[in-house]
Amino acid sequence: MTIDNAPVALRCEQPRRHPHPTVKAQAITHLIFERPDLDRAEAFLTDFGLIPVSRVADCLYFRGTGAAPYVYRVQRGSHARFVGFGLSVDSVADLERLAALPGASAIKDSPHPGGGRALSLNDPSGFLVEVLSGQSRVPELAHRSALAFNAVDALPRINSTQRPPIAPAEVIRLGHVVLELADFQATCAWYTQHFGFIPSDVQLLPDGSPAVAFMRLDLGSTPADHHTLALAQTFMAAYSHSAFEVVDADAVGMGQRVLAERGWKHAWGMGRHILGSQIFDYWQDPWGDKHEHYCDGDLFTAERPTGYHQVSPDAMAQWGQRMPKSFTKPRMNGAAFKALLVNLRRSPDVTLRKLITMARMFG
Template identity: 70%
Template sequence: MTSNVKNPTLVTPQPARHPRPTVKAQTLAHLIFERPDLDKAEKFLVDFGLRITHRTDDCLCLRATGSAPYCYRVHRADQTRFVGLGFTVASKEDLIKVSGIPGASAIQEATLPGGGQFVSVTDPSGFTVEAIFGQTPVLPLYHRSALPVNQPSDTARVNQTQRSPAAPPEIIKLGHVVLEVADYQATSGWYTQNFGLIPSDVQVLPDGSPAVAFMRLDLGDTPADHHTLAMAQGFMAAYSHSAYEVVDADAVGIGQRVLRERGWKHAWGIGRHILGSQIFDYWQDPWGDKHEHYCDGDLFTADRPTGLHQVSAEAMSQWGERMPKSFTKPKKNLANLCALVRNLRRSPDLSLRKLITLARLFA
């Protein structure tokens, strides 16, 4: 394990890869949301760059340009809520193994785009996780190639101009989701044990206890995104944001222009992350949930060791504006206050001192 932490007092175990996981997830298949207004959800997501693949009065599915049948699912409900996520697994045998996880459903037939079979299970923080096998891939959609860039010693573009289309950027794929949880150790350990996720980098507090784990898929010698799921210590289970890959930095920039012109609320960016290295830009949907355009992320094979780093607002980006306070500020309402009090009493990972430390680090 590599470390960028100076003299940490590692009194708390760090998230680590499991030696014999139940299965090794192959891709992040989709995210699941509940919304009271599917028309509003559709308008934002199409402006963001996703494509509609299924729509009824009660369900909306959208896709990227790749071969996945859909990557974003919205169900009509009275309240807005992030429900969970789906992973693809490699075989029917893997699906059977997932069905043996305590609390998992039996194998079910999928009726949404792509079909296949799935097992549903709930993680320790209450998020639904669907393991999927046997989906029928769809034909990829066109997306433009990355623009050729002139370098001082390599002029790839002569007698040609740069003119990116002034339209929503083409989403290549769903890249990752970031969750906040009160039960940090149990939840991060559940994903490493049951789906084989590998911590790429862990950010720690001054006392050495983990604050954020960036976890990638274990694809062996095949390079995997720096993180597919990130887990952050919070005072309750909550969606932080999800990220969607575009082809280049110009697509990130055009995405900002289009979303700004169409009246959507900006959250943070443009900048480049330190851990993961992505060029990023964040936007809020009609319910305030953050969605990220990104490009140029790091890729790691399974043999890359975990890194340890001090957590701070400065550690979130190499350049660009400092992360705004509003980015991590929780909503002030009675439900969240009740969750704070309840989880301070019962969660072994949570303390008032830790929450005060986190608040000060990002103030």
């Protein structure tokens, strides 16, 4: 086990690879949100660079320029909340193995764009996971090519200029989702055991307990994103953010310009992450939920071992603005205070000492 500048070791069972997972997820397919105002949701998401697919009754679907039929679903709800996300598997046989798990729904035809067969599960933290097999792909949409870059050692752009269009960043695809958890051990174990997620990098607190696990899909020798799912220890289950790939750093920067000019709230960026290496920029939707544009992320095959690192605010970015305290500050309301008190008594992963340590680190 390698610790980068951290005199600590992982002192918990999770996160670890599972030797014989129930199935191996192949991709993240979509996110699911409930919103009281679908028009307001559509305004933000189109400015962010997602493309409306359809509006059916009280449900909106959005896609990127890639071949996924949709990557984002917004359902009308009495209040704003993150519901869950989708994963794809290889076959109906995989769905049948998952259908044997406690709480799994029956396998049915998916009523959403792309169809296919599907079932749903709830993870130990209560997030919905929709699992799909046989979803149809759609023709990719045109997007601009990455801009040629004149570097010191390579000068491909002669007698031409850089003038990317002033427009929302073209989202190519959904890259990852990050969830906050009280029950870290049980939830992490569920994803590694039942979907084959591999911990790429783990950030540890001084006592050796995990603060964040960045987990990738097990695609064997095919390179996979550094993380498709990341899990962060806190005192209650909550959505942290989701991330969408764009073509290059100029798209990240142009996305920032357009979102700022249209009055949306900036959360953090631009910068380059340390773990995952992405160039990033984060924005808040009308309900305060963070959405990230990124490019140039790391890709790992299944053979890459897990890295372990000491967590700190300085471990979040190589350059750019230091992560603001507001980025990780929980929304404290009546429900959050209740969850704090309940989970301090109930969850083996939530302790007052751990919460005080994280509060001192991140404000």
